[in-house]
Amino acid sequence: NLIVSLGSAGSRKLEQAEIYQAVSVSYRDMDASPLGFEKGATPFLDLPVTVPLPFVIPGIKTATLSTGGAIITGAAYDAMDTDMVDMETFACLRGWQL
Template sequence: MNADVALIMALPNESKGLFEQAGIDVHYSGIGKINAAFKAFEVIQKTDCKTLINLGSAGSSHFDAHSLVEVTTFVQRDMDVSPLGFAVGVTPMDDEIPADIHAQPHFDHLPKGTCGTGDSFETGIPKVSCNLVDMEAYALAKVCQKLGVRLISVKYISDGANDTAHLDWEENLLVGAQKLLALYQAHF
């Protein structure tokens, strides 16, 4: 693997040990934006990587279950300071980083998506415009943007972000890990 590249995932449950069995070093952030931001910063500082690759699961009522989607736009679905006159998703007084963070596409063959990140397991319609949801990607994108590191993020659609999402997510993680490993081995 290229020393300029580091791989980050939220949980060992999302890799099912397959990456480690293949000899691939994975950094696990834990769940949520704070854990993701801290681990991304730590990984970038320790490895001096130029590209951070984020693989993981996401929910979507837009994309087909079991598909892989490259995230090219990242938004916060739970930043809501609207009572003070700010649009949902906008961090007040943070002019340095836009509310919508855009990443350069890497894969020609994958559909592109806008990921709404929040510290909740989404089972309904987010307050911001997005077509897939997770709990870490925006934080990773913001850290990468601040540190000048490229982020490549691919999500396996594990569930429909609906009332059975918690059951579907767990049930589909092995298939997701297999698909994400195959993609990683073919391209990195």
């Protein structure tokens, strides 16, 4: 099965108005570290903090993606270790996995 999600993502690293495909996604809002889980890991869900996406289209630039509920601007990018950010990809991933 293949799900294609087209949309916009923010970045202060990548060239604006270019097309990139996400090769991995992380859920930046999850922080259960006070309970002993790694920051970014969803408790009791057998997924790594950064989930590699299984399909890469040759010839399209790739980038890593962080997804979450907050709009990321300015200094908030300093906390990101990914190339771009959005607000829906982790939900799409989980829907596909079910």
